[in-house]
Amino acid sequence: DSQPPMVWYWIPFIGSMITFGIQPMTFMRKNRAKYGDYFTFLMFGKRMTVCLGVEGNSFVFNAKHSHVNAEDAYNHLTKPVFGAEVVYDVPNHVLMEQKKMGKIxxxxxxxxxxxxxxxxxxxxxxxxxxxxxxxTIDIFKAVSELIIMTASRTLMGPEIRAQLFTGVAELYTTLDASFTPIHFLFEWLPLPSYYNCETAHNELNKIFGKIINDRRAQTDKKYDDMLNVFMTYVYKDGNKLTDLQVTNLMIAFLMAGQHTSSATTTWSLLNLSNNHDLIDQLYAQMKDVMGDDLPYPEFEDLNKMPMLQNIVKETLRTNPPIIQILRKVTKPIAIPKTNYIVPAENYLLSSPAVTQSESEYFIDPESYMPSRWETKSEFEKIDEDLGEATTDYGFGSMNSKSAKSPYLPFGAGRHRCIGEQFAHIQVQTILFTLIKHFDFTLDEKRGMPKPDYNSMVILPEAPCILKYTRRNK
Ligand code: HEM
Known part of the structure; x- marks a missing residue:
């Protein structure tokens, strides 16, 4: 038995950080061709073992919690942003309950x-x-503002939505500034943004604390948001959440959806504008289903316009917001079907983005083709069959997909996303509303923006400009 091969590097300690950091997809593909599905590279003293292919995805997503975990990989990055006692700052079984609350x-x-x-x-x-x-409009900026408003209004509740303009949005931006690869790499540096995070958290605790107290005082109103669930939930051990935990969970779940959904909406609009026929086809389908005067859809109507869903699915295939899934190894672990053993202290890195762009699974993978989702692929059928049969982590079968799928924009296993359906509904509804009123084209000079790999969530390079033209002036 041996360790996976090490990617050769010039500079001690820093290792392959520069080549990986600038073009991670190229770096992974090149080294895969050289070393196979498993290899290790050095990045500022951290040993990252990359695990690719459907087997690699599955290995990372389903690795035993006793040997591999997410909290040791992410908490130093997420704790200053989300705050204490939530997500990766609690034992895994508590996170499972917190996710269950979200699902409620x-x-x-x-x-x-x-x-x-x-x-x-x-x-x-x-x-x-x-x-x-x-x-023209900076479409990423516009969409980000829309996502924060729609997510706050629906999930956090009307009081928080009402306060977005009185500073809450800015406090989120302050927290967000600490959610970068630098903060992942330099966990031991006293970066000034950490101090800003603390100040922002103190402010948010005050604002949210007051909202929570006001809600407790009024018993006559009923709310259908996450805030209500967090305030009323009783943990298995009989305890309720403290106000601090409620606040931090709200921040964490809002942050989890913010850049991911903004990126998905923006990339969808960019891909549509870059393949302009698709906008006309979508508009025609919207009219076919809803009628010529295009009344707004209800929940059931969204399913009748499959193009909307296929556009979002295809965007998540070609431009997945998250391309690195990280775990830390706590006990040496063998990689199945190989002779490799990954030692403790290494990180595991999986990237379903790689399988999502392979011709083995997707015909003409470089092309943006929402129509490829019109027929169910083999791996979608396999996932459906597995359904309840796979490990259930306590929040329903949709969270326990097989992970043997090449298409995993929402992850798999115990850390799988709980926000998939919400994100789909949010993005599809926004797309419908924008396309109902406007036609979009790419800015001729700039063309299609490239992905910017300098953030944790892969966004289009700024500024991201689209031209809009109002329909039915
Ligand atoms: C986890 C992607 C939207 C909440 C994840 C993971 C991925 C992901 C890949 C797995 C991370 C890992 O295994 O390390 C996305 C994408 C989204 C999206 C692409 C939008 C298009 C949302 C939204 C919410 C949300 C809207 C909340 C309402 C969460 C939570 C987790 C998660 C709570 C669990 C983290 C864990 O268990 O470690 N998401 N997400 N996500 N996401 Fe999302």
């Missing part, structure tokens, strides 16, 4: 109520910001 709010019943709110917020935004008949 993310039901079809609630989605039905959220959709009109998302439409209303989008129209408010259009009225304020897309005021001309034709103009």
């Amino acid at each position: 709010a993310l039901t079809n019943e609630n989605f039905k109520k959220y959709i009109p709110m998302i439409i209303e917020e989008t129209n408010l935004y259009i009225k304020e910001h897309l005021t001309k008949d034709s103009d």
Whole structure:
């Protein structure tokens, strides 16, 4: 038995950080061709063992918690941002309960109520910001603002939405500044942003604390948001959440959805503009299903417009927001079907983005083709069959997908995303509303922006400009 091969590097300690950091996808593909599905590289003293292919994905997502875990890989990055006692700052079984709480709010019943709110917020935004008949717009900036407003309004509740403009949004931005690869790498550096995070948290605790107290005082109103679930949930050990835990969970879940959903919406609009026929086809399908005057869709209507869902799915294939899934090895672990053993202290890095762009699984993988999702692929069928049969981590079968799938934009296993359906509904509803009112084209000079790999979530290079033209002037 041996360790996976080490990628050769010039500079001691720093290792392959530069080549990996600038073009991670190229780095992974090149080294895969040289070393196979498993190899280790050095990055600022950290040994990263890359695990690729469907087997590599599955190994990382399903590795035993006794040998491999997410909290040791992520907590130094997420604790200053999310705050204490939530997500990776609690034992894994507590995280499982916190995710279960999130799921309680993310039901079809609630989605039905959220959709009109998302439409209303989008129209408010259009009225304020897309005021001309034709103009250019920084679409990433616009979409990010829309995502924070729609997520706050639906998941956090009306009180927090109402306070977004009185400083809450800025406090989130302050926290966000600490969510970067630098903060992952330099855990021992006293970066000034950590101090800013503490100040922002103190402020948010005050604001959220007051909202929580006000809600407790009024017993006559009923709320269908996550805040309500967090405030009323009783842990298996009989304890309720403290106000601090409620606040930090709200921040954590909002942050988990913010850049991921903003990136997905922006990349969807960019891909559509870059393949302009698709906008016309989508608009035609919207009219076919909803009628010529295009009334806004309800929950059931979204399913009748498969292009919306296929566009989001295809965007998550070609431009997945998360391309690195990290875990830390705590006990030496053998990689199945190989002779390799990964030693403790190494990190595991899996990247479903690699299998998502392989011709073995996707015909003409470089092309943006939402229509490829019109027929169910073999791996989707396998996932459906597995359904309940796979390990259930306590929050329903959709969270326990096989991980043997080449398409995993929401991860798999115990850390799988709980926000998939919400994200789909949010992004599809925003896309419908924007396309109902506007046509979009790429900025001719800039063309299609490239991915920027300098953040934890892969965004288009800034500024990300689109041209919009109002329909039915
Ligand atoms: C976990 C992607 C939206 C909440 C994850 C993971 C991925 C992911 C890949 C797995 C991380 C890992 O295994 O290390 C996405 C994408 C989104 C999205 C692509 C949008 C398009 C959301 C939203 C929410 C959310 C809207 C909340 C409402 C979470 C939570 C976890 C998670 C709580 C669990 C973390 C864990 O167990 O370690 N997401 N996400 N996500 N996501 Fe999402």
